[in-house]
Amino acid sequence: MANETPLTKEAILDAAEQVLRRYGPDKTSVTDIAKFLQVSHGTLYRHFASKAALRETVTERWLDKCVSEPLEGIAAATDGSAAVQLRSWLEALIQKKRLYALEDAEMFAMYSAVTLEAVDLIAAHIDHLVKQIAVIVERGMHSGEFKPGEADAMARAIFLATTKFHHPAFVREWSSKDIDQDFDAVWSLLLAGLQ
Amino acid sequence: MANETPLTKEAILDAAEQVLRRYGPDKTSVTDIAKFLQVSHGTLYRHFASKAALRETVTERWLDKCVSEPLEGIAAATDGSAAVQLRSWLEALIQKKRLYALEDAEMFAMYSAVTLEAVDLIAAHIDHLVKQIAVIVERGMHSGEFKPGEADAMARAIFLATTKFHHPAFVREWSSKDIDQDFDAVWSLLLAGLQ
Numbered sequence: 001m002a003n004e005t006p007l008t009k010e011a012i013l014d015a016a017e018q019v020l021r022r023y024g025p026d027k028t029s030v031t032d033i034a035k036f037l038q039v040s041h042g043t044l045y046r047h048f049a050s051k052a053a054l055r056e057t058v059t060e061r062w063l064d065k066c067v068s069e070p071l072e073g074i075a076a077a078t079d080g081s082a083a084v085q086l087r088s089w090l091e092a093l094i095q096k097k098r099l100y101a102l103e104d105a106e107m108f109a110m111y112s113a114v115t116l117e118a119v120d121l122i123a124a125h126i127d128h129l130v131k132q133i134a135v136i137v138e139r140g141m142h143s144g145e146f147k148p149g150e151a152d153a154m155a156r157a158i159f160l161a162t163t164k165f166h167h168p169a170f171v172r173e174w175s176s177k178d179i180d181q182d183f184d185a186v187w188s189l190l191l192a193g194l195q
Numbered sequence: 196m197a198n199e200t201p202l203t204k205e206a207i208l209d210a211a212e213q214v215l216r217r218y219g220p221d222k223t224s225v226t227d228i229a230k231f232l233q234v235s236h237g238t239l240y241r242h243f244a245s246k247a248a249l250r251e252t253v254t255e256r257w258l259d260k261c262v263s264e265p266l267e268g269i270a271a272a273t274d275g276s277a278a279v280q281l282r283s284w285l286e287a288l289i290q291k292k293r294l295y296a297l298e299d300a301e302m303f304a305m306y307s308a309v310t311l312e313a314v315d316l317i318a319a320h321i322d323h324l325v326k327q328i329a330v331i332v333e334r335g336m337h338s339g340e341f342k343p344g345e346a347d348a349m350a351r352a353i354f355l356a357t358t359k360f361h362h363p364a365f366v367r368e369w370s371s372k373d374i375d376q377d378f379d380a381v382w383s384l385l386l387a388g389l390q
Contacts, residue, residue, distance in 0.1 A: 116367075147387070157380040161356035169364035172311075185352040192342070193388030 007039060009057075012047055016058045017107070025110035030054065056121055059114040062107055063125050067096055068132075075132035082140025083191055086158070089136060093129070094165045094183065101171045112168040130155045137194070146194045158190055202234060204252075207242055211253045212302070220250065220305035251316055254309040257302055258320050262291055263327075270327035277335025278386055281353070284331060288324070289360045289378065296366045307363040325350045332389070341389045353385055 015037045020028050030051050034041045048054040074089045100108045115122050134155035140146035164170050165183050173179060210232045215223050225246050229236045243249040269284045295303045310317050329350035335341035359365050360378050368374060 153380045154384055156377065157384040160359050160377055161381050161384065164355050164358045164362075167359075167364075169362075182351065182355055185348045186356050189349060189352040189356065189385060189388040191388070193384040193386070 007037065007043060007047070009047055012037065012044065012054075013058055013061055016054055017062070020055075020058060020110060021104075021106045024106045025055065025113060052117065055110060056114055056118045059107075059111050059118070060121055060125070062111065066100065066104075066107075067093070068125065068128050070096070071129065071132055075135050078139065082136055082143060082145045083194070086133070086136045086140070086194075087187060087191075089133065090158075090162055090165075090183075090187070094162075097166050097168070097171075098174050101168075101174065108168065108171075112171070115168055126159065130159050133158050140194065154194065161186060161190055202232065202238060202242070204242055207232065207239065207249075208253055208256055211249055212257070215250075215253060215305060216299075216301045219301045220308060225249065247312065250305060251309055251313045254302075254306050254313070255316055255320070257306065261295065261299075261302075262288070263320065263323050265291070266324065266327055270330050273334065277331055277338065277340050278390070281328070281331045281335070281389075282382060282386075284328065285353075285357055285360075285382070289357075292361050292363070292366075293369050296363075296369065303363065303366075307366070310363055321354065325354050328353050335389065349389065356381060356385055 012033070016028075016033050019033050019036050022028075023032060030044055030048075031041055033054070034044050037044070044054070048057065071089060071092055074085065074092055077085055097108075100111075130152070134151045137146060137151040137155050137158070141148050141151060162183070164173070165179070165186075207228070211223075211228050214228045214231050217223075218227060225239055225243075226236055228249070229239050232239070239249070243252065266284060266287055269280065269287055272280055292303075295306075325347070329346045332341060332350050332353070333346040336343050336346060357378070359368070360374070360381075
């Protein structure tokens with residue numbers, strides 16, 4: 001083998017991400033990734049049981065790095081209006097999704113496919129995001145800006161009620177001329193429910 | 196031609212619906228529908244410019260008959276609580292979608308496909324439903340049960356915020372054990388926003 005650095009899981013995922021971006025999720029095989037790493041097929045299968053497992057792990061890491069972690073910064077702020085913070089958090093989520101759909105189209109396409117295939121992985125990602133919303137809602141309840149209530153249930157409701165604006169099934173509607181006005185209408189009603 | 200009754204648009208749509216239910220939307224051709232009606236291919240094309248146009252008109256009629264019209268009855272009621280009426284309306288919409296997904300699977304599959312293809316048709320169907328919600332919201336505002344506000348924008352927000360529970364992209368999630376609890380969470384937040 002030409003490649004003498006030890007083959008870590010991270011190195012495989014880095015390679016897989018590069019190859020997936022180059023060929024697209026449908027056309028990339030485990031063999032393509034093995035070739036890129038200059039290792040055998042079997043070596044890769046020692047780390048990932050199947051192509052599906054590899055795709056899912058790449059998607060999971062991409063969602064953490066490109067969605068959950070940047071949003072964490074917004075959710076962690078502890079000053080200013082919770083309503084403004086919540087709207088910023090939702091807009092950041094929505095903008096990220098729209099941006100990746102255009103500018104990281106291959107990874108976005110894989111994420112769309114994995115959303116249908118890997119229910120548990122996506123449920124865990126959503127739980128992570130809902131916890132961030134709950135932190136903001138709790139802060140708003142604590143300061144008296146929001147009515148008291150069950151922050152976790154409200155956070156989940158906020159995520160679900162904005163599905164149309166961040167779920168990849170609606171990617172084609174995100175370029176509609178009405179989409180921002182529609183988000184405003186939903187946001188106003190949700191905010192009225194919180195205050 | 197064996198069939199001597201005049202070929203009305205309704206008769207073609209009735210036949211198309213039967214044939215589509217039998218073979219499924221992907222496997223049904225215009226020829227299958229022509230054969231069923233014992234007319235030529237060309238006769239059908241005089242009424243519908245393309246297979247897509249025929250599928251869309253069948254779907255439009257199915258949505259009117261099976262979704263919009265039955266819900267109209269709920270929206271038209273003028274007594275009792277508007278909140279109870281609104282929840283009944285939403286639950287009826289959700290139950291209808293779940294029922295058709297299971298018991299009228301071929302028509303539901305066609306509707307799912309048409310949702311992606313025929314943006315204007317679906318937008319008109321949604322406008323129709325949003326108008327029904329607006330009637331309920333206005334009644335609630337008028338009676339003082341709901342806060343004053345823009346009933347049309349609120350109605351659209353309510354429809355959009357419940358997307359996950361009635362849009363065909365989520366059909367596989369409707370059998371999840373959490374789906375009713377999720378609807379309750381969204382409903383509570385929306386109702387708090389209205390009251």
